[in-house]
Amino acid sequence: MFLTHLHLKNYRNYAELDLLFDQRINIFQGNNAQGKTNIVEAIYLLALAKSHRTAKEKELVQWGQSFSVIKGTVERTMGNVSLEIQITDKGKKAKINALEQKKLSDYIGAFNVILFAPEDLTLVKGSPQYRRKFLDIEIGQIQPSYLYHLAQYQKVLQQRNNLLKDFSKVKKNKLEMLEIWNVQMVEHGAKILDKRLKFLKKLEKRAQEVHDGITEGMENLNIYYKSSIPLEKGLETESDIRFQFERIIEKYMPLELNRGTSMIGPHRDDLDFYINQIDVRSYGSQGQQRTTALSLKLAEIELIHEEIGEYPILLLDDVLSELDKKRQTHLIKTIENKVQTMITTTTTEGIDLIHLNHSSNFYVSMGK
Ligand code: ATP
Ligand code: MG
Structure with a gap:
Protein backbone atom coordinates (compact mmCIF):
# COMPACT_ATOMS: atom_id res chain seq x y z
CA MET A 1 0.00 0.00 0.00
CA VAL A 113 2.51 1.67 9.18
CA ILE A 114 5.67 0.59 10.91
CA LEU A 115 7.41 3.34 12.80
CA PHE A 116 11.06 3.17 13.70
CA ALA A 117 12.14 6.04 15.94
CA PRO A 118 15.17 6.58 18.18
CA GLU A 119 13.23 5.41 21.23
CA ASP A 120 12.74 2.04 19.50
CA LEU A 121 16.46 1.47 19.74
CA THR A 122 15.82 1.01 23.44
CA LEU A 123 13.13 -1.60 22.88
CA VAL A 124 15.38 -4.28 24.30
CA LYS A 125 16.74 -2.26 27.20
CA GLY A 126 13.75 -0.12 28.12
CA SER A 127 10.96 -0.89 30.56
CA PRO A 128 8.61 -3.87 30.08
CA GLN A 129 5.75 -1.48 29.46
CA TYR A 130 7.46 -0.46 26.24
CA ARG A 131 7.71 -4.04 25.01
CA ARG A 132 4.06 -4.68 25.82
CA LYS A 133 3.10 -1.56 23.89
CA PHE A 134 5.14 -2.83 20.96
CA LEU A 135 3.21 -6.11 20.97
CA ASP A 136 -0.16 -4.41 21.40
CA ILE A 137 0.33 -1.96 18.54
CA GLU A 138 1.64 -4.49 16.08
CA ILE A 139 -0.90 -7.21 16.80
CA GLY A 140 -3.69 -4.63 16.81
CA GLN A 141 -2.78 -3.54 13.30
CA ILE A 142 -3.07 -7.04 11.92
CA GLN A 143 -5.98 -8.15 14.08
CA PRO A 144 -8.27 -5.31 15.17
CA SER A 145 -10.22 -7.77 17.37
CA TYR A 146 -7.14 -7.85 19.59
CA LEU A 147 -7.72 -4.17 20.35
CA TYR A 148 -11.25 -4.91 21.45
CA HIS A 149 -10.09 -7.50 23.99
CA LEU A 150 -7.30 -5.22 25.10
CA ALA A 151 -9.67 -2.32 25.75
CA GLN A 152 -12.05 -4.61 27.65
CA TYR A 153 -9.19 -6.07 29.64
CA GLN A 154 -7.92 -2.64 30.59
CA LYS A 155 -11.37 -1.61 31.75
CA VAL A 156 -11.72 -4.69 33.92
CA LEU A 157 -8.20 -4.27 35.24
CA GLN A 158 -8.89 -0.74 36.35
CA GLN A 159 -12.17 -1.68 38.07
CA ARG A 160 -10.55 -4.64 39.71
CA ASN A 161 -7.63 -2.56 40.94
CA ASN A 162 -10.00 0.06 42.36
CA LEU A 163 -11.80 -2.66 44.22
CA LEU A 164 -8.59 -4.21 45.52
CA LYS A 165 -7.31 -0.83 46.68
CA ASP A 166 -10.46 -0.15 48.65
CA PHE A 167 -10.83 -3.56 50.13
CA SER A 168 -10.20 -2.48 53.66
CA LYS A 169 -13.47 -0.58 53.61
CA VAL A 170 -15.15 -3.61 52.28
CA LYS A 171 -18.60 -4.80 52.54
CA LYS A 172 -19.34 -8.43 52.00
CA ASN A 173 -20.60 -8.37 48.43
CA LYS A 174 -17.28 -6.93 47.26
CA LEU A 175 -15.75 -10.36 47.27
CA GLU A 176 -18.47 -11.47 44.89
CA MET A 177 -17.71 -8.43 42.77
CA LEU A 178 -14.07 -9.46 42.66
CA GLU A 179 -15.04 -12.91 41.43
CA ILE A 180 -17.01 -11.30 38.62
CA TRP A 181 -14.00 -9.23 37.58
CA ASN A 182 -11.88 -12.37 37.74
CA VAL A 183 -14.09 -14.09 35.19
CA GLN A 184 -13.90 -11.18 32.78
CA MET A 185 -10.21 -10.71 33.30
CA VAL A 186 -9.57 -14.36 32.44
CA GLU A 187 -11.91 -14.18 29.45
CA HIS A 188 -10.16 -11.23 27.75
CA GLY A 189 -6.72 -11.94 29.20
CA ALA A 190 -6.61 -15.46 27.76
CA LYS A 191 -7.53 -14.10 24.30
CA ILE A 192 -4.78 -11.48 24.55
CA LEU A 193 -2.17 -13.96 25.67
CA ASP A 194 -3.13 -16.49 23.01
CA LYS A 195 -2.84 -13.88 20.26
CA ARG A 196 0.45 -12.58 21.62
CA LEU A 197 1.99 -16.06 21.66
CA LYS A 198 0.86 -16.81 18.12
CA PHE A 199 2.11 -13.47 16.86
CA LEU A 200 5.44 -13.87 18.57
CA LYS A 201 6.03 -17.28 17.09
CA LYS A 202 5.70 -15.85 13.59
CA LEU A 203 7.63 -12.70 14.43
CA GLU A 204 10.51 -14.64 15.92
CA LYS A 205 10.94 -16.70 12.79
CA ARG A 206 11.06 -13.60 10.59
CA ALA A 207 13.30 -11.70 13.02
CA GLN A 208 15.73 -14.63 13.11
CA GLU A 209 16.07 -14.54 9.33
CA VAL A 210 16.74 -10.80 9.33
CA HIS A 211 19.12 -11.01 12.26
CA ASP A 212 20.95 -13.85 10.63
CA GLY A 213 21.40 -11.71 7.51
CA ILE A 214 22.68 -8.65 9.36
CA THR A 215 25.15 -10.63 11.46
CA GLU A 216 26.16 -12.88 8.56
CA GLY A 217 25.14 -15.98 10.42
CA MET A 218 27.24 -15.20 13.47
CA GLU A 219 24.36 -14.62 15.85
CA ASN A 220 21.24 -16.55 16.59
CA LEU A 221 18.32 -14.54 17.97
CA ASN A 222 15.61 -15.96 20.20
CA ILE A 223 12.59 -14.18 21.62
CA TYR A 224 10.80 -15.54 24.67
CA TYR A 225 7.49 -14.48 26.11
CA LYS A 226 7.72 -14.12 29.86
CA SER A 227 4.24 -14.78 31.11
CA SER A 228 3.00 -14.10 34.63
CA ILE A 229 0.62 -17.01 34.06
CA PRO A 230 2.54 -20.28 34.31
CA LEU A 231 2.29 -22.11 31.00
CA GLU A 232 3.63 -25.54 30.39
CA LYS A 233 5.35 -26.18 27.09
CA GLY A 234 2.91 -27.71 24.66
CA LEU A 235 -0.07 -26.56 26.72
CA GLU A 236 -0.56 -23.18 25.17
CA THR A 237 -3.92 -23.25 23.46
CA GLU A 238 -6.45 -20.61 24.40
CA SER A 239 -8.30 -23.04 26.64
CA ASP A 240 -5.08 -24.16 28.35
CA ILE A 241 -4.29 -20.52 29.01
CA ARG A 242 -7.76 -19.86 30.38
CA PHE A 243 -7.53 -22.86 32.67
CA GLN A 244 -4.15 -21.79 34.07
CA PHE A 245 -5.22 -18.18 34.40
CA GLU A 246 -8.33 -19.20 36.38
CA ARG A 247 -6.22 -21.24 38.75
CA ILE A 248 -3.52 -18.68 39.34
CA ILE A 249 -5.89 -15.77 39.78
CA GLU A 250 -7.66 -17.62 42.59
CA LYS A 251 -4.35 -18.50 44.15
CA TYR A 252 -3.09 -14.93 44.10
CA MET A 253 -6.25 -13.29 45.43
CA PRO A 254 -5.14 -13.17 49.10
CA LEU A 255 -1.83 -11.62 48.13
CA GLU A 256 -3.50 -9.19 45.77
CA LEU A 257 -5.92 -8.13 48.49
CA ASN A 258 -2.95 -7.49 50.66
CA ARG A 259 -1.05 -5.47 48.04
CA GLY A 260 -4.13 -3.77 46.61
CA THR A 261 -3.33 -4.44 42.96
CA SER A 262 -3.72 -7.07 40.21
CA MET A 263 -0.48 -9.01 40.00
CA ILE A 264 -1.20 -11.60 37.35
CA GLY A 265 -2.14 -11.21 33.71
CA PRO A 266 -0.89 -9.92 30.35
CA HIS A 267 -0.46 -6.43 31.82
CA ARG A 268 2.48 -7.83 33.80
CA ASP A 269 4.14 -9.82 31.03
CA ASP A 270 7.37 -9.14 29.22
CA LEU A 271 9.67 -10.25 26.41
CA ASP A 272 13.19 -11.57 26.68
CA PHE A 273 15.72 -11.48 23.87
CA TYR A 274 18.64 -13.88 23.62
CA ILE A 275 21.58 -13.90 21.23
CA ASN A 276 23.46 -17.19 21.12
CA GLN A 277 21.65 -18.12 24.34
CA ILE A 278 22.85 -15.00 26.16
CA ASP A 279 20.41 -12.46 27.57
CA VAL A 280 20.73 -9.36 25.39
CA ARG A 281 19.22 -7.01 27.96
CA SER A 282 21.79 -7.83 30.62
CA TYR A 283 24.82 -8.77 28.58
CA GLY A 284 24.35 -7.55 25.00
CA SER A 285 26.42 -4.71 23.59
CA GLN A 286 24.66 -1.57 22.46
CA GLY A 287 25.21 -2.69 18.87
CA GLN A 288 23.57 -6.05 19.55
CA GLN A 289 20.63 -4.34 21.19
CA ARG A 290 20.20 -2.09 18.19
CA THR A 291 20.48 -4.94 15.74
CA THR A 292 17.82 -6.81 17.70
CA ALA A 293 15.49 -3.80 17.56
CA LEU A 294 16.11 -3.37 13.85
CA SER A 295 15.53 -7.08 13.19
CA LEU A 296 12.18 -6.85 14.95
CA LYS A 297 11.05 -3.85 12.94
CA LEU A 298 12.10 -5.35 9.63
CA ALA A 299 10.47 -8.63 10.62
CA GLU A 300 7.19 -6.82 11.16
CA ILE A 301 7.25 -5.45 7.64
CA GLU A 302 7.43 -8.99 6.28
CA LEU A 303 4.89 -10.26 8.76
CA ILE A 304 2.29 -7.67 7.82
CA HIS A 305 2.87 -8.53 4.19
CA GLU A 306 2.36 -12.19 5.01
CA GLU A 307 -0.85 -11.51 6.93
CA ILE A 308 -2.59 -8.98 4.71
CA GLY A 309 -0.88 -9.47 1.36
P1 ATP B 1 13.93 17.40 15.57
O1 ATP B 1 14.92 17.38 14.45
O2 ATP B 1 14.46 18.13 16.75
O3 ATP B 1 13.35 16.09 15.90
P2 ATP B 1 11.47 18.08 14.18
O4 ATP B 1 11.63 18.79 12.87
O5 ATP B 1 11.15 16.66 14.14
O6 ATP B 1 12.74 18.38 15.07
P3 ATP B 1 8.85 18.44 15.31
O7 ATP B 1 8.81 17.66 16.55
O8 ATP B 1 8.21 17.87 14.09
O9 ATP B 1 10.36 18.87 15.00
O10 ATP B 1 8.18 19.87 15.49
C1 ATP B 1 8.37 20.59 16.63
C2 ATP B 1 7.80 21.98 16.37
O11 ATP B 1 6.39 21.95 16.38
C3 ATP B 1 8.26 22.88 17.49
O12 ATP B 1 8.69 24.08 16.92
C4 ATP B 1 7.01 23.07 18.31
O13 ATP B 1 6.99 24.34 18.91
C5 ATP B 1 5.92 22.94 17.26
N1 ATP B 1 4.63 22.51 17.83
C6 ATP B 1 4.37 21.39 18.53
N2 ATP B 1 3.07 21.31 18.87
C7 ATP B 1 2.47 22.40 18.37
C8 ATP B 1 1.14 22.91 18.38
N3 ATP B 1 0.15 22.25 18.97
N4 ATP B 1 0.90 24.08 17.73
C9 ATP B 1 1.89 24.74 17.11
N5 ATP B 1 3.17 24.33 17.07
C10 ATP B 1 3.47 23.18 17.68
MG1 MG C 1 11.92 15.02 15.20
Missing part, protein backbone atom coordinates in the same frame (compact mmCIF):
# COMPACT_ATOMS: atom_id res chain seq x y z
CA PHE A 2 1.04 3.59 -0.55
CA LEU A 3 0.14 6.90 0.98
CA THR A 4 -0.34 9.17 -2.00
CA HIS A 5 -1.63 12.35 -0.41
CA LEU A 6 -1.60 13.96 3.03
CA HIS A 7 -3.60 16.99 4.05
CA LEU A 8 -3.13 18.77 7.37
CA LYS A 9 -5.20 21.60 8.79
CA ASN A 10 -4.30 23.28 12.10
CA TYR A 11 -2.08 20.38 13.00
CA ARG A 12 0.86 21.14 15.33
CA ASN A 13 2.98 23.76 13.55
CA TYR A 14 1.21 23.26 10.20
CA ALA A 15 -1.57 25.77 9.50
CA GLU A 16 -2.30 24.05 6.22
CA LEU A 17 -0.34 21.52 4.22
CA ASP A 18 -0.84 19.30 1.21
CA LEU A 19 1.78 16.75 0.26
CA LEU A 20 2.02 14.31 -2.60
CA PHE A 21 4.36 11.41 -1.95
CA ASP A 22 6.49 9.23 -4.10
CA GLN A 23 5.71 5.52 -3.91
CA ARG A 24 9.30 4.74 -3.01
CA ILE A 25 11.44 6.85 -0.73
CA ASN A 26 10.60 10.29 0.61
CA ILE A 27 13.18 12.25 2.57
CA PHE A 28 12.22 15.08 4.91
CA GLN A 29 15.20 17.17 5.77
CA GLY A 30 15.37 20.18 8.07
CA ASN A 31 16.81 21.62 11.24
CA ASN A 32 15.58 20.71 14.71
CA ALA A 33 12.06 21.74 15.73
CA GLN A 34 10.87 22.53 12.18
CA GLY A 35 8.11 19.94 11.86
CA LYS A 36 9.65 16.73 10.54
CA THR A 37 8.42 14.45 13.29
CA ASN A 38 5.06 16.21 13.15
CA ILE A 39 4.59 14.80 9.65
CA VAL A 40 5.59 11.32 10.74
CA GLU A 41 3.22 11.63 13.69
CA ALA A 42 0.35 12.71 11.42
CA ILE A 43 0.87 9.67 9.18
CA TYR A 44 1.05 7.38 12.22
CA LEU A 45 -2.13 8.97 13.53
CA LEU A 46 -3.94 8.24 10.26
CA ALA A 47 -3.05 4.58 10.61
CA LEU A 48 -3.56 4.01 14.32
CA ALA A 49 -5.90 6.85 15.34
CA LYS A 50 -3.46 7.93 18.00
CA SER A 51 -0.17 9.72 18.29
CA HIS A 52 3.02 7.85 19.12
CA ARG A 53 4.17 10.82 21.16
CA THR A 54 1.26 11.88 23.29
CA ALA A 55 -1.95 10.56 24.72
CA LYS A 56 -3.30 14.11 24.98
CA GLU A 57 -4.97 14.81 21.66
CA LYS A 58 -5.36 18.48 22.48
CA GLU A 59 -1.61 18.88 22.00
CA LEU A 60 -2.02 18.02 18.32
CA VAL A 61 -4.30 20.98 17.62
CA GLN A 62 -2.39 24.05 16.55
CA TRP A 63 -2.06 26.57 19.34
CA GLY A 64 -4.88 29.11 19.25
CA GLN A 65 -7.11 26.88 17.08
CA SER A 66 -10.16 24.87 18.09
CA PHE A 67 -9.90 21.91 15.74
CA SER A 68 -7.49 19.92 13.66
CA VAL A 69 -7.97 17.79 10.55
CA ILE A 70 -5.67 15.12 9.15
CA LYS A 71 -6.60 13.47 5.86
CA GLY A 72 -4.85 10.93 3.72
CA THR A 73 -5.38 8.90 0.58
CA VAL A 74 -4.06 5.37 0.64
CA GLU A 75 -3.66 3.33 -2.50
CA ARG A 76 -4.32 -0.33 -1.83
CA THR A 77 -4.65 -3.26 -4.18
CA MET A 78 -8.42 -3.24 -3.65
CA GLY A 79 -8.61 0.47 -4.53
CA ASN A 80 -8.17 3.85 -2.93
CA VAL A 81 -9.14 4.47 0.68
CA SER A 82 -9.56 7.94 2.11
CA LEU A 83 -8.92 8.38 5.80
CA GLU A 84 -9.71 11.29 8.04
CA ILE A 85 -9.12 12.16 11.67
CA GLN A 86 -10.77 15.20 13.21
CA ILE A 87 -9.83 16.49 16.62
CA THR A 88 -11.90 19.04 18.52
CA ASP A 89 -12.47 19.97 22.17
CA LYS A 90 -15.23 17.39 22.21
CA GLY A 91 -12.95 14.57 21.15
CA LYS A 92 -11.89 12.70 18.06
CA LYS A 93 -13.66 11.42 14.98
CA ALA A 94 -12.21 8.81 12.64
CA LYS A 95 -13.59 8.31 9.15
CA ILE A 96 -12.99 5.81 6.38
CA ASN A 97 -14.26 6.97 3.00
CA ALA A 98 -16.21 9.73 4.77
CA LEU A 99 -18.02 7.25 7.04
CA GLU A 100 -17.45 7.74 10.73
CA GLN A 101 -16.13 4.66 12.55
CA LYS A 102 -17.39 4.69 16.10
CA LYS A 103 -15.16 1.89 17.27
CA LEU A 104 -11.41 2.24 17.05
CA SER A 105 -11.15 -1.41 16.09
CA ASP A 106 -13.31 -0.69 13.02
CA TYR A 107 -11.01 2.10 11.93
CA ILE A 108 -7.62 0.51 12.47
CA GLY A 109 -6.33 -1.83 9.79
CA ALA A 110 -7.26 0.23 6.72
CA PHE A 111 -3.76 1.65 6.63
CA ASN A 112 -0.65 -0.02 8.09
CA GLU A 310 0.40 -5.89 1.15
CA TYR A 311 3.44 -4.11 2.49
CA PRO A 312 2.92 -1.45 5.15
CA ILE A 313 4.53 1.99 5.00
CA LEU A 314 7.75 2.48 6.86
CA LEU A 315 8.38 5.64 8.88
CA LEU A 316 11.99 6.20 9.85
CA ASP A 317 12.15 9.15 12.20
CA ASP A 318 15.74 10.21 12.75
CA VAL A 319 17.09 6.66 12.86
CA LEU A 320 18.68 5.99 9.51
CA SER A 321 21.74 8.14 10.19
CA GLU A 322 22.05 6.32 13.54
CA LEU A 323 22.64 2.99 11.84
CA ASP A 324 26.03 1.96 10.54
CA LYS A 325 26.59 1.15 6.88
CA LYS A 326 26.00 -2.58 7.24
CA ARG A 327 22.67 -2.11 8.99
CA GLN A 328 21.62 0.61 6.56
CA THR A 329 22.39 -1.66 3.63
CA HIS A 330 20.27 -4.38 5.15
CA LEU A 331 17.40 -2.04 5.75
CA ILE A 332 17.60 -0.66 2.22
CA LYS A 333 17.60 -4.18 0.81
CA THR A 334 14.44 -5.00 2.76
CA ILE A 335 12.47 -1.98 1.58
CA GLU A 336 13.82 -1.67 -1.93
CA ASN A 337 11.13 -1.16 -4.54
CA LYS A 338 8.36 -2.55 -2.36
CA VAL A 339 7.96 -0.55 0.85
CA GLN A 340 7.06 3.12 0.66
CA THR A 341 9.32 4.86 3.16
CA MET A 342 9.34 8.27 4.82
CA ILE A 343 12.69 9.29 6.25
CA THR A 344 13.30 12.30 8.45
CA THR A 345 16.75 13.61 9.12
CA THR A 346 18.57 16.82 9.96
CA THR A 347 21.32 15.94 7.52
CA THR A 348 21.89 13.51 4.70
CA GLU A 349 25.41 13.01 5.96
CA GLY A 350 25.90 9.42 7.04
CA ILE A 351 22.99 8.23 4.91
CA ASP A 352 23.80 5.93 2.05
CA LEU A 353 22.00 8.03 -0.59
CA ILE A 354 23.53 6.19 -3.51
CA HIS A 355 22.01 2.87 -2.58
CA LEU A 356 18.88 4.43 -1.18
CA ASN A 357 17.77 5.42 -4.67
CA HIS A 358 15.54 8.07 -3.14
CA SER A 359 12.92 9.76 -5.16
CA SER A 360 11.38 12.73 -3.35
CA ASN A 361 13.04 15.33 -1.17
CA PHE A 362 11.16 17.70 1.08
CA TYR A 363 12.77 20.56 2.95
CA VAL A 364 11.01 21.30 6.22
CA SER A 365 11.22 24.76 7.74
CA MET A 366 8.94 26.32 10.34
CA GLY A 367 5.88 24.27 9.50
CA LYS A 368 6.23 24.65 5.74
